[in-house]
Amino acid sequence: MIIMFDPNPTDEAVGAVLAHATGFSGVTPKKYSYRGNLYTVVEVHLIGSTASIPTEAFEGMPGVTRVVRVSASYRLIGRHGREGLRVGFEYNGVSFQEQQVNLFAGLCAVDTRENVAATMATLADNEIVTTRMGVYKPRTSPYDFQGLGKDCLPWVFELAGAHGIRVIAMEVTDGRHLDEIRHALDQSGRATGVMLQIGTRNAQNFELLKLVGQQKEFPVLFKRGMGTSLEESLSACEYIASEGNPNIVFCLRGVKTHLGDPHRNLVDFAHVPVVRRQTRLPVCIDPSHSVGRMFQAPDGLPDIFHVVGQGVIAGASMVLVDLHPHPEAALCDGPQALRFSQLPRLVAYVKRVRSAYEEVLRLG
Numbered sequence: 001m002i003i004m005f006d007p008n009p010t011d012e013a014v015g016a017v018l019a020h021a022t023g024f025s026g027v028t029p030k031k032y033s034y035r036g037n038l039y040t041v042v043e044v045h046l047i048g049s050t051a052s053i054p055t056e057a058f059e060g061m062p063g064v065t066r067v068v069r070v071s072a073s074y075r076l077i078g079r080h081g082r083e084g085l086r087v088g089f090e091y092n093g094v095s096f097q098e099q100q101v102n103l104f105a106g107l108c109a110v111d112t113r114e115n116v117a118a119t120m121a122t123l124a125d126n127e128i129v130t131t132r133m134g135v136y137k138p139r140t141s142p143y144d145f146q147g148l149g150k151d152c153l154p155w156v157f158e159l160a161g162a163h164g165i166r167v168i169a170m171e172v173t174d175g176r177h178l179d180e181i182r183h184a185l186d187q188s189g190r191a192t193g194v195m196l197q198i199g200t201r202n203a204q205n206f207e208l209l210k211l212v213g214q215q216k217e218f219p220v221l222f223k224r225g226m227g228t229s230l231e232e233s234l235s236a237c238e239y240i241a242s243e244g245n246p247n248i249v250f251c252l253r254g255v256k257t258h259l260g261d262p263h264r265n266l267v268d269f270a271h272v273p274v275v276r277r278q279t280r281l282p283v284c285i286d287p288s289h290s291v292g293r294m295f296q297a298p299d300g301l302p303d304i305f306h307v308v309g310q311g312v313i314a315g316a317s318m319v320l321v322d323l324h325p326h327p328e329a330a331l332c333d334g335p336q337a338l339r340f341s342q343l344p345r346l347v348a349y350v351k352r353v354r355s356a357y358e359e360v361l362r363l364g
């Protein structure tokens with residue numbers, strides 16, 4: 001059972017509910033608060049056997065707006081039917097919320113300092129302050145390029161700072177990576193920010209999910225499991241919130257089946273409205289890992305553009321896309337990387353699709 005309060009409730013109102021809840025045996029009340037862009041959301045969750053507790057026991061108490069029985073296992077990230085709920089958070093000057101689209105374009109894997117510098121300069125030319133830079137690469141084969149690891153972090157962060165990059169999405173696969181990132185960020189004088197990415201291969205690595213949930217310094221980009229149902233992925237994502245970190249973006253990146261051929265994965269962006277309806281999380285789409293190749297439609301636009309359009313018109317508010325100065329020479333996922341020359345068109349495309357979406361909403 002979740003007891004929801006007015007925005008910014010008083011300590012007395014929350015305290016009274018907590019005190020009242022302790023009167024019921026077999027339940028443990030737990031307070032959660034999330035600082036949003038406009039106000040702080042506070043909830044009290046009753047964990048345990050709540051079936052015999054009537055919701056009326058809390059309805060009508062000062063400051064309480066709603067009491068809901070929750071059947072979904074993702075109780076913290078769940079929306080629970082609240083239509084007007086504002087989602088999202090702010091991190092290092094970047095707003096992650098449904099009212100805008102953040103384009104995270106960048107290297108699937110950091111390879112050379114020159115390529116990082118060139119990519120960040122191109123992003124700056126296109127007024128983009130968010131990027132992706134893979135440093136710890138979980139690869140299918142041990143003989144494939146595994147990423148440069150911690151050694152490249154100092155110059156990646158330094159270059160990010162020099163080009164005004166505010167947030168880098170970076171996959172982590174182990175708790176040590178968090179320490180290495182923290183250390184390098186400190187050494188760079190906090191030149192930029194990092195969003196910890198949980199890759200699809202680790203979508204059910206519960207110990208890793210707990211680790212990124214136990215810290216609140218970095219937001220988390222959680223990628224849907226490639227071979228798990230949406231429900232299972234949402235439950236796994238809940239681990240992050242249940243450990244204390246509410247700043248999560250849920251990323252769709254396609255699911256593995258040959259039925260998606262010739263695309264690398266079956267593009268699952270039809271789930272954008274589903275995740276938006278079922279959770280309070282901003283939704284990201286990754287067209288690069290979904291499509292996996294630079295196929296081009298007869299209209300001249302790459303399939304990657306077309307699926308970006310499908311996700312953005314459905315209300316996705318973040319796009320994670322591979323970009324490389326020389327895709328043919330990239331050490332990881334070159335065939336799916338956009339060239340610099342394609343970036344201005346992608347930026348224009350995202351803006352126009354987003355405007356079309358907003359216009360349709362205004363039509364009512």
Ligand code: PEP
Binds near residue numbers: 171198200201223
């Ligand atoms: C990535 O974004 O670099 C990546 C490996 O993606 P995924 O985990 O979705 O395969």
Ligand code: MN
Binds near residue numbers: 108289332333
């Ligand atoms: Mn990749």
